[in-house]
Amino acid sequence: MxxxxxxxxxxxxxxxxxxxxxxxxxxxxxxxxxxxxxxxxxxxxxxxxxxxxxxxxxxxxxxxxxxxYLLQLALDRALGGLEAILDDPLAETGPAVDRLMFVLRSATGVLTDQLPFVTLLLRLRGNTELERAALERRRAFNKVIAELVDEARADGAIRSDIDPRTTTRLLFGMIGSIVDWYRPDGPVSANAVADDVVAVAFGGVRAR
Amino acid sequence: MxxxxxxxxxxxxxxxxxxxxxxxxxxxxxxxxxxxxxxxxxxxxxxxxxxxxxxxxxxxxxxxxxxxYLLQLALDRALGGLEAILDDPLAETGPAVDRLMFVLRSATGVLTDQLPFVTLLLRLRGNTELERAALERRRAFNKVIAELVDEARADGAIRSDIDPRTTTRLLFGMIGSIVDWYRPDGPVSANAVADDVVAVAFGGVRAR
Structure with missing residues (x-):
């Protein structure tokens, strides 16, 4: 990435x-x-x-x-960016909750950096072999996050009163929605978006 | 609703x-x-x-x-459900943060109850006059939520270290994503989804 x-x-x-x-x-x-x-x-x-x-x-x-071929290039760029996150040592060592935070923050960075490519990926319908292969890679990436959620939950670092599948999907939903509103030339920087995603995802919006 | x-x-x-x-x-x-x-x-x-x-x-x-005419009926059902939330006394009285929680929880309920209709609404592109009018009603609903976020933030009930626009958009993103994965016959009940949305949105996923 x-x-x-x-x-x-x-x-x-x-x-x-x-x-x-x-x-x-x-x-x-x-x-x-x-x-x-x-x-x-x-x-x-x-x-x-x-x-x-x-x-x-x-x-x-x-x-x-x-x-x-253009579709393949575009999807490779989006998926390559996401998959590279998982090869980072920060995604592979340390407590699951820290790895989860790192992956979510980095995925947000790939979304904002590679916005048009990730937008294309997230809107794929899977009509062709090529699209289905890309969706398979996307699912594999999502699966790693789901496993991190499970692991962090087993560690007691993620709250256990929320359904773990729902937890994962709400996290994906929050991050995926960024392609609908983030604009590189807008008032909120990519870094600020990544900070805010992690802050809301882990701490919620309520002041304490 | x-x-x-x-x-x-x-x-x-x-x-x-x-x-x-x-x-x-x-x-x-x-x-x-x-x-x-x-x-x-x-x-x-x-x-x-x-x-x-x-x-x-x-x-x-x-x-x-x-x-x-079918599109109009469908969009009226989705928008009517959402707009009815704002007419509820619970959306109109009490601290802004409580009203915000009520509206978000209720909006999640409309999404799960009226799933196909809200799915249609959320995927509208605004190609015709009718679609643009529906998007205008959707924006008006979203504006009320954005104002509730601002008000709750001014009250000190919503954290101030997150950009308020981003806060609102992440909340919308989280809720809107439900149409992509929620299934009425799936393992997670509509009530549980609404509970989890409010729990994650306000408290985050981190255990404490």
């Missing part, structure tokens, strides 16, 4: 305009993901993509072999 | 099969909302609806004037 391109914070609008007629695979990917998110992957043809890029379809094929 | 039909808990599959060829407006509405949620409102034609109902298009028109 550290060495992938941070697209969310780049001045996207300007960058895209400047390279509108001089695309490489990366700039095509950024525009494609944006169009997928606005119109839906299924509803986006290579013709629609070409229109949005201001180039011909054959110019796209010069850089990428297919629409599906 | 008490006298509307509780569709979420009815044995839908069987009920629908039994009346497949003997529909009234209510049973057509239930099937329509289900089809809208699975395929998208825009992608659902009256022909597709007829197929799913096992009746002819003209038989549908005998009960409802248009697809848009």
């Amino acid at each position: 550290t060495d992938t391109t941070v697209t969310g914070t780049a001045p996207k609008g300007t960058a895209l305009k400047a390279t509108r007629h001089n695309h490489d695979q990366e700039s095509i990917l950024l525009v494609a993901v944006d169009v997928f998110n606005r119109h839906g992957y299924d509803a986006t043809s290579m013709g629609v993509l070409a229109e949005n890029l201001g180039i011909t379809k054959s110019a796209i094929y010069h850089h990428v072999p297919s629409k599906e | 008490t006298d509307t039909t509780v569709t979420g808990t009815a044995p839908k599959g069987t009920a629908l099969k039994a009346t497949r060829h003997n529909h009234d407006q209510e049973s057509i509405l239930l099937v329509a909302v289900d089809v809208f949620n699975r395929h998208g409102y825009d992608a659902t034609s009256m022909g597709v609806l007829a197929e799913n109902l096992g009746i002819t298009k003209s038989a549908i028109y005998h009960h409802v004037p248009s697809k848009e």
